[in-house]
Amino acid sequence: MIVEGAYRFEGPRQAVWDLLQDPDLLARALPGAQRLTRTGEDRYEGVMRAAIGPVTAGEFSVTVTLHDKVPPERFAMTLEGSGSLGFTRGGARVELREVQGGGTSMTYRAELRVGGRLAGLGQRLLDSVAKSMTRQGLDALRRELQARLAGGERQPDRSP
Amino acid sequence: MKPAPFEYRRPGSVEEALDQLAAYGADAKPLAGGQSLVPAMNFRLAQPAVLIDLNGVPELAYLRADGGDGLRIGAMTRQRAVERSALAAQAAPLVHEAMPYIAHPQIRNRGTVGGSIAHADPAAELPAVMLALGARFEVRNRSDARWIPAEQFFTGLFATVLEPGDLLAEIAVPAQPPRSGCAFEEVARRHGDYALVGVAAVVVLDGHRRCRDARVVLLSVGDGPVLAASIAQQLAGEELTPDAIRDAAEAAATRDIDPPSDIHASAPYRRHLAAVLMRRALTRAADPARTAATRVPT
Numbered sequence: 486m487i488v489e490g491a492y493r494f495e496g497p498r499q500a501v502w503d504l505l506q507d508p509d510l511l512a513r514a515l516p517g518a519q520r521l522t523r524t525g526e527d528r529y530e531g532v533m534r535a536a537i538g539p540v541t542a543g544e545f546s547v548t549v550t551l552h553d554k555v556p557p558e559r560f561a562m563t564l565e566g567s568g569s570l571g572f573t574r575g576g577a578r579v580e581l582r583e584v585q586g587g588g589t590s591m592t593y594r595a596e597l598r599v600g601g602r603l604a605g606l607g608q609r610l611l612d613s614v615a616k617s618m619t620r621q622g623l624d625a626l627r628r629e630l631q632a633r634l635a636g637g638e639r640q641p642d643r644s645p
Numbered sequence: 646m647k648p649a650p651f652e653y654r655r656p657g658s659v660e661e662a663l664d665q666l667a668a669y670g671a672d673a674k675p676l677a678g679g680q681s682l683v684p685a686m687n688f689r690l691a692q693p694a695v696l697i698d699l700n701g702v703p704e705l706a707y708l709r710a711d712g713g714d715g716l717r718i719g720a721m722t723r724q725r726a727v728e729r730s731a732l733a734a735q736a737a738p739l740v741h742e743a744m745p746y747i748a749h750p751q752i753r754n755r756g757t758v759g760g761s762i763a764h765a766d767p768a769a770e771l772p773a774v775m776l777a778l779g780a781r782f783e784v785r786n787r788s789d790a791r792w793i794p795a796e797q798f799f800t801g802l803f804a805t806v807l808e809p810g811d812l813l814a815e816i817a818v819p820a821q822p823p824r825s826g827c828a829f830e831e832v833a834r835r836h837g838d839y840a841l842v843g844v845a846a847v848v849v850l851d852g853h854r855r856c857r858d859a860r861v862v863l864l865s866v867g868d869g870p871v872l873a874a875s876i877a878q879q880l881a882g883e884e885l886t887p888d889a890i891r892d893a894a895e896a897a898a899t900r901d902i903d904p905p906s907d908i909h910a911s912a913p914y915r916r917h918l919a920a921v922l923m924r925r926a927l928t929r930a931a932d933p934a935r936t937a938a939t940r941v942p943t
Contacts (some may be wrong), residue, residue, distance in 0.1 A: 538803020539691040612905035
């Protein structure tokens with residue numbers, strides 16, 4: 486499964502970068518994330534609980550490793566998740582570009598393999614679920630960013 | 646496979662069901678026809694602690710003409726009962742036409758109208774049909790009852806405004822406006838499979854046979870039923886010529902949907918199919934609307 490897209494943040498690139506490197510914040514923003522802990526240099530472990538419609542029992546342990554970091558431009562990550570309902574493995578690339586007018590454009594592309602009962606029974610829904618979780622997560626990140634910028638932290642150098 | 650252990654309650658009346666739903670809250674799941682919930686439980690994808698079986702509540706199963714020529718459907722009415730109902734065929738032809746597309750007869754014998762709507766599967770026919778018709782849903786809980794329009798009821802993937810303790814009790818399908826027509830189209834790999842794309846269309850003409858309103862709702866192309874807003878914008882005030890219909894369908898397929906890819910169909914194929922099915926549905930819906938327009942004076 487491929488999940489890709491672009492998202493526009495109203496804020497400077499460095500602020501968006503900082504957001505994406507903060508595990509506590511990501512744990513709040515990612516739908517279903519119960520916790521995310523830094524367990525090493527660029528390595529995070531956590532627990533996610535996915536509840537979609539009648540499916541209530543999906544708890545996954547997740548490991549995320551960041552690599553190829555070029556702050557504040559791009560990074561890649563390796564994802565591994567497993568739970569009683571199945572597993573997922575894959576990687577993602579994230580790129581941040583400054584856009585005219587003061588915003589930041591993020592492009593992302595993830596390639597995920599999903600297996601187990603989750604894939605067998607939920608195949609027709611995987612794409613929709615991934616899209617919907619991505620959208621929720623990005624909207625939550627945008628709100629966090631706005632809260633941070635409004636909260637008196639460093640303001641963008643170039644005001645729009 | 647077998648489900649995880651659960652408690653079972655079988656209320657004999659709506660009041661009793663509402664009391665039990667209130668008592669168990671988020672631990673409870675109402676059981677209607679069980680055609681989605683029970684398989685999910687057997688695979689242990691769903692593990693509700695308490696099942697409240699509504700099959701012992703006869704007062705929730707009925708089809709009734711309402712005063713204004715609309716149709717009232719009790720939430721526990723079997724899909725098969727609607728399919729075989731002369732009243733439904735006459736008062737709610739779009740609902741009636743969509744029925745045979747829902748899975749297989751065995752499933753429709755048990756599956757209920759309310760169950761399908763409350764489950765809100767993005768591939769389900771009834772949520773799309775109800776949204777196209779502008780139906781309203783009566784939601785009851787122990788303390789009150791409220792009517793929710795279909796536009797506000799579906800909130801996402803398998804998600805509705807229903808809260809723990811709530812019960813979908815009745816569906817009110819409005820009367821067909823004068824000079825209107827409707828059509829349902831769907832393509833699935835095999836009959837009875839989940840739809841690759843489905844379309845429910847309602848067309849209303851004015852006294853000059855121009856389009857007053859065109860409500861087209863798609864299924865299997867998003868998180869829930871998706872209203873193709875471009876269609877009404879583009880066709881309002883227009884004569885429904887084949888060219889106008891085709892252009893509107895193409896515009897809606899490009900602008901209004903973001904269909905998923907899966908092993909059965911890619912997103913671009915679903916988009917193509919959506920345009921074709923919208924065109925067919927609008928063409929068919931416009932036909933009886935025109936005939937009706939010649940009969941109904943302005």
